[in-house]
Each structure stands twice: as structure tokens, then as C-alpha cells.
Amino acid sequence: MKKVYMDYASTSPVDKEVLSEMLPYFDKIYGNASSIHNFGIKAFNAIEVAREHVGNFINSNSDEIIFTSGGTESDNLAIKGIAFSNKDKRGKKGYNIITSKIEHPAVLESCKHLEKLGFTVKYLPVDKFGLINPNDLEEAISNNTFLVSIMFANNEIGTIEPIDEIGKITKKHDILFHTDAVQAIGKVAIDVNKLNIDLLSISSHKIYGPKGCGALYIRKGVKLQTLAHGGGHEKGLRSSTYNTPGIVGLGKACELGKKRMSKDVSHLINLRDRLINGIQTIEQCYLNGHPKKRLANNAHFRFIAIEGESLNLMLDDRGIAASTGSACSSEKLQASHVLLAIGLDPAEAHGSLRLTLGRMSTKDDVEYVVSVLPDIVQNLRNMSPLWN
Ligand SMILES: Cc1ncc(COP(=O)(O)O)c(C=O)c1O
Incomplete structure (x- = not known):
């Protein structure tokens, strides 16, 4: 049949070129990327090359990329990480996040969790096509809004949101803008600078890379609190021994994605x-x-x-x-x-x-x-x- x-x-399946790039990092270049010996340095260098490729794909600097375990973790880190770094203000004057009703559960459940902790969340409606109305966003913003999280494109119905307009509004009001670009990356040209995006979530397995790997773009100067305390990897934002094969795969997937x-x-x-x-x-x-x-x-x-x-x-x-x-x-x-x-x-x-x-x-x-x-x-x- x-x-x-x-x-x-x-x-998505792993692209053959991605797979062959990854393979040596399982059994030949297997050193811990944090180690100072030659095995470790080789792994570290491969991770930094991957970081460049991810950064290039969205026109960010490589040092603005943090590797994670996937889109879910990137969304959680972006939303809760920003909220927790504002924790003193929660519950005071309805310290507020704005998102939409059609986000992926990784965003919606993070927001619901924050509501339980005293933050307030406004969920913007969408029209019959799944588009948010930028005027609704303007109206929802208050003096206490510190974060807007609107997905780049919806994972169910495929609608692409007006990210350009949203970025202009958040910039005008000096509010951080996170977007879940898990479905959009590779299908829409993304320039975080032109679009005024401050945080952007990526997942490797949607773009012909391996499962269990992702990235979060964090604009230089944006402060967030870690959710994973430990050895202090990724500038202390995401502790855990580096998944070198996964990261190399994500990097290659981004390099190919940009080219193709x-x-x-x-x-x-x-x-x-x-x-x-x-x-x-x-x-x-x-x-x-x-x-x-x-x-x-x-x-x-x-x-x-x-x-x-x-x-x-x-x-x-x-x-x-x-x-x-x-x-x-x-x-x-x-x-x-x-x-x-x-x-x-x-x-x-x-x-x-x-x-x-x-x-x-x-x-x-x-x-x-x-x-x-x-x-x-x-x-x-x-x-x-x-x-x-
Ligand atoms: C829009 C969106 N965000 C987040 C995720 C979660 O990504 P991951 O599977 O890498 O955790 C998905 C996966 O389906 C998605 O479609």
C-alpha cells in the first residue's frame, strides 16, 4: 500500500544531511562541551557553530541564542522566566501579560500557571480566520503590561499573525514581545530586528532536525530568570549537560532551512x-x-x-x-x-x-x-x- x-x-523526518552532521557527535566527538580537554573543546566548538546557524536564520547574534529541549521549554522559559524576573510586582496592580486564545498549550498553560501565582493574563480573541486584531492589542495594553506573547503562525489552522504590527505596538509601549515561531520558522522569513521581537521560540523537530532540541532567542539586555537551576550552562539560563548531537542537528537544520x-x-x-x-x-x-x-x-x-x-x-x-x-x-x-x-x-x-x-x-x-x-x-x- x-x-x-x-x-x-x-x-518531520530528520534530513539526511542533518543526520550525517549529527552522527559523529554520538560516538566520536562525545566529550562534555563544558570540559576543558580536547574532547570537550571539539564539542564546544560544534555547539558554537550551531549557535551561529540558528542566529543567522532569524538575523540575531549567536550570543542571543539559548539551547533548550524544544519549543515547549522555550515557551515556558520565555514566559515564566520574564514573569519571575518581575516577581516583586506580581499581584500588586494586576501585573499583566497579553496573549491570544489560540496559542499552543505550552504558552496557554504557562500563562494559566502564572495566573495562579497572582499575575493577570488577557487572552485576545481572533476573527473567523484566526487573526488577532492589532487594535485589540492596543486596547488591552495597560501600564502594568510587561509581556505580549503572540504566536507567529498557528499550529492547527496555519494562520500567520500580523507580527510586524504587533512588534511596532509593543515597541511603542516599551513592552517585551515573545513569539512562538515553532511552526513559522523555515516557512516565513524571520528577522527579529525588523520585527521588533524580543524573545522567539524554535523547535528542531519541525524543521527536519532531531526531536528533543530547541532554542530560545533572547534579545541582548532582556533579563529573565532561569527555570532550571544547576551547573550554570547557557549563561545560567538553562543548566544541563549540552545535548551536542541535538544542537549540531538543529544548527544544520537551520543552515539548510535558510539556504533552501x-x-x-x-x-x-x-x-x-x-x-x-x-x-x-x-x-x-x-x-x-x-x-x-x-x-x-x-x-x-x-x-x-x-x-x-x-x-x-x-x-x-x-x-x-x-x-x-x-x-x-x-x-x-x-x-x-x-x-x-x-x-x-x-x-x-x-x-x-x-x-x-x-x-x-x-x-x-x-x-x-x-x-x-x-x-x-x-x-x-x-x-x-x-x-x-
Ligand atoms: C506552535 C507550537 N509551539 C510549541 C510546540 C512544542 O514544541 P516541542 O514539541 O518542541 O516541545 C509545538 C509543537 O507542536 C507547536 O506547534
């Missing part, structure tokens, strides 16, 4: 648009997210009278790996907070399908999905009491 992977927003971005993006847009046009011929199927301001690799649909989990299982039977785009949290079968925020009712939200493409996706993959999907949808609808 044909196998088609269309879940790149969930994770325009080729990658035009390849992805071609495939994505064929996917969207092909699938939208199915009756009562709608595109979620913004038609234009969307990630080059994201196609997210809702099908009336269909249950997204069943759709995914049937696609899996035909060799296609897709996702509901976190439509349900598996235990509670809750509708996705993102889909509810764009105004869908729970039944509509449950009928969703996320197809996400990557560098290795082919035209054949897309044609296979476009040919297989209509019958699967029809079969499910034939069984559905909600259909006609």
Missing part, C-alpha cells in the same frame, strides 16, 4: 494549493484558517457531518498519516480551543482534518490524497445520523 505522510506540523527556504516555500505552496483546490470539490467541505495569510504547508478543513477522528483512522487504513490538528484532547473529546475561538461550534470543530506538507512531500502524495478522500468522506457520511 502507498504510504503518505502529511503530518509535518506534528513532526525559497525553494521549499514555492514547492510547498504548489502542493498545498493543489490539495486545497482538489479537496474543496467535496460537498460541504470548508477551509479553516486564512485563505492567503497561511503557512505554505498547511491545509486545514472541516467536513459537515463527519467525525475527524474516524476520518483520520480511515485515512490511516489507506496509508495516509494526517491529523485532526489537535481537534480533540483524547481523554475528554473536547473541541479544539483554536476552532472554537474562530467561531466554530463543537460539532463543526470535531469534523476537522489537518494535512501538513514538508520538503519531502511529492505531487504523487497530493494526488493520492485527493483521489482517496472523497470516497472516505462519503462512506462516513453514509453512516452518519447527522448527514441529511
Whole structure:
């Protein structure tokens, strides 16, 4: 049976060039990068090269990059780290963070935790495409706002937020701006200086690097408190022995990502648009997210009278790996907070399908999905009491 992977927003395979760059760091150059002997120095030097590549990818200096275990840790470190460095002020005058209703749980749960500690958080609404309105941000800012955290692009519906305008507003008000760029990096050109971004989260496994590695960009001069006390690695911000193979892999992934971005993006847009046009011929199927301001690799649909989990299982039977785009949290079968925020009712939200493409996706993959999907949808609808 044909196998088609269309879940790149969930994770990506490691690029062959990334893998071969990493391999020596498992069994040949295995020294602890903090050691002063030659084994350690070689590992240290490789980490510094990786730091340069990550910095280059977002136009920051390499000494503004901290390595972490992934996007989740980067988001936690950015938000809680900034909040804890302002801890004296919490609870005093509603010391305030502004975020959006459609953030990844790594951001939302960090914010909820801070609310329990006495900080206040404002969650901005989004429109039917998933866009925040910069005027809402302006209105939400108070004298006590110290941090704005808005994602670069949404992981479910692929909408790209108005980061440029947000950066101008936070700069004008002298407020720190964090963005979770886990889904955007490699698909959108990012310049932290032009965009006035102060903190930016990156995850390696979404950009053809290894899992369990990530980075946080922290603009020079921005103070935050560590969440991991220990040996004082990464300027004391993130203690733990360096994951040298992972960091080398992330560095290589960024180097390749920068080199290949325009080729990658035009390849992805071609495939994505064929996917969207092909699938939208199915009756009562709608595109979620913004038609234009969307990630080059994201196609997210809702099908009336269909249950997204069943759709995914049937696609899996035909060799296609897709996702509901976190439509349900598996235990509670809750509708996705993102889909509810764009105004869908729970039944509509449950009928969703996320197809996400990557560098290795082919035209054949897309044609296979476009040919297989209509019958699967029809079969499910034939069984559905909600259909006609
Ligand atoms: C927008 C976004 N932020 C954060 C994360 C978490 O990244 P990681 O898996 O590296 O912890 C993800 C992963 O799906 C994501 O899509």
C-alpha cells in the first residue's frame, strides 16, 4: 500500500544531511562541551557553530541564542522566566501579560500557571480566520503590561499573525514581545530586528532536525530568570549537560532551512494549493484558517457531518498519516480551543482534518490524497445520523 505522510506540523523526518552532521557527535566527538580537554573543546566548538546557524536564520547574534529541549521549554522559559524576573510586582496592580486564545498549550498553560501565582493574563480573541486584531492589542495594553506573547503562525489552522504590527505596538509601549515561531520558522522569513521581537521560540523537530532540541532567542539586555537551576550552562539560563548531537542537528537544520527556504516555500505552496483546490470539490467541505495569510504547508478543513477522528483512522487504513490538528484532547473529546475561538461550534470543530506538507512531500502524495478522500468522506457520511 502507498504510504503518505502529511503530518509535518506534528513532526518531520530528520534530513539526511542533518543526520550525517549529527552522527559523529554520538560516538566520536562525545566529550562534555563544558570540559576543558580536547574532547570537550571539539564539542564546544560544534555547539558554537550551531549557535551561529540558528542566529543567522532569524538575523540575531549567536550570543542571543539559548539551547533548550524544544519549543515547549522555550515557551515556558520565555514566559515564566520574564514573569519571575518581575516577581516583586506580581499581584500588586494586576501585573499583566497579553496573549491570544489560540496559542499552543505550552504558552496557554504557562500563562494559566502564572495566573495562579497572582499575575493577570488577557487572552485576545481572533476573527473567523484566526487573526488577532492589532487594535485589540492596543486596547488591552495597560501600564502594568510587561509581556505580549503572540504566536507567529498557528499550529492547527496555519494562520500567520500580523507580527510586524504587533512588534511596532509593543515597541511603542516599551513592552517585551515573545513569539512562538515553532511552526513559522523555515516557512516565513524571520528577522527579529525588523520585527521588533524580543524573545522567539524554535523547535528542531519541525524543521527536519532531531526531536528533543530547541532554542530560545533572547534579545541582548532582556533579563529573565532561569527555570532550571544547576551547573550554570547557557549563561545560567538553562543548566544541563549540552545535548551536542541535538544542537549540531538543529544548527544544520537551520543552515539548510535558510539556504533552501525559497525553494521549499514555492514547492510547498504548489502542493498545498493543489490539495486545497482538489479537496474543496467535496460537498460541504470548508477551509479553516486564512485563505492567503497561511503557512505554505498547511491545509486545514472541516467536513459537515463527519467525525475527524474516524476520518483520520480511515485515512490511516489507506496509508495516509494526517491529523485532526489537535481537534480533540483524547481523554475528554473536547473541541479544539483554536476552532472554537474562530467561531466554530463543537460539532463543526470535531469534523476537522489537518494535512501538513514538508520538503519531502511529492505531487504523487497530493494526488493520492485527493483521489482517496472523497470516497472516505462519503462512506462516513453514509453512516452518519447527522448527514441529511
Ligand atoms: C506552535 C507550537 N509551539 C510549541 C510546540 C512544542 O514544541 P516541542 O514539541 O518542541 O516541545 C509545538 C509543537 O507542536 C507547536 O506547534
